Amino acid sequence: MGEPARRLNVFFDVDNTIITWDVKLRPGVREVFEELRADGHTVYLWSGMGPRWEVVRRYxxxxxxxxxxxxxxxxxxxxxxxxxxxxWPDFVIDDHREVVEAFTGVLVPEPVLPLERDREMWRVLEAVRAFAAGR
Ligand SMILES: [Mg+2]
Known part of the structure; x- marks a missing residue:
């Protein structure tokens, strides 16, 4: 048995991270949030535009x-x-490098078309799991 994985506060940026410029949800967002919660992590959103409850509501x-x-x-x-x-934001996901470098996390490119081919959220999930497990 290895060490139990850490439970993390996982902070997602909103614009160009979980939604596109025209407010479409990035593929896998809901599924990956579900997986993170099932792993015992806590998911937060933050944005330079303010608390984005309208995105939470919309989706x-x-x-x-x-x-x-x-x-x-x-x-x-x-x-x-x-x-x-x-x-404390233990792990951040953002399309801006400064935020990722200020904490720890994953830099994601903004979603590109065709959206259904975008697999970034699953890459994020693997990165959170690796970090939580100390890998
Ligand atoms: Mg952004």
Whole structure:
């Protein structure tokens, strides 16, 4: 038996990470959120545009998303408290490198057409699992 996997606070960016520029849901978002929760992780959304509950509502993601926050765009660590983020982002998924480098996580390219070929969310799931398992 190996070490039990860590339970992580997993923070997803919204624009060009889980939705396209024209507000289509990226393939696999719901399935991967389900898998992350089943693995014991907590899923949050954050965005430089503010808490994106309209995206949660539009795609009925309430069951999977624990909370939504403003995302710090600079001075990332120090601004968490000011932005009312009560937990440490253990793993972040973003299309902007600065956020990924400020914490730990995965940089994703923005979704490209044809959307149904986009497999990025499953790559994200594997990366979270590897990190949680200390691999
Ligand atoms: Mg983005």
């Amino acid at each position: 009925s993601l309430h069951e999977h998303v624990a909370d939504c926050f403003w995302k710090p765009l600079t001075d990332h660590h120090n601004r968490l408290r000011e932005l009312g983020i009560p937990v």
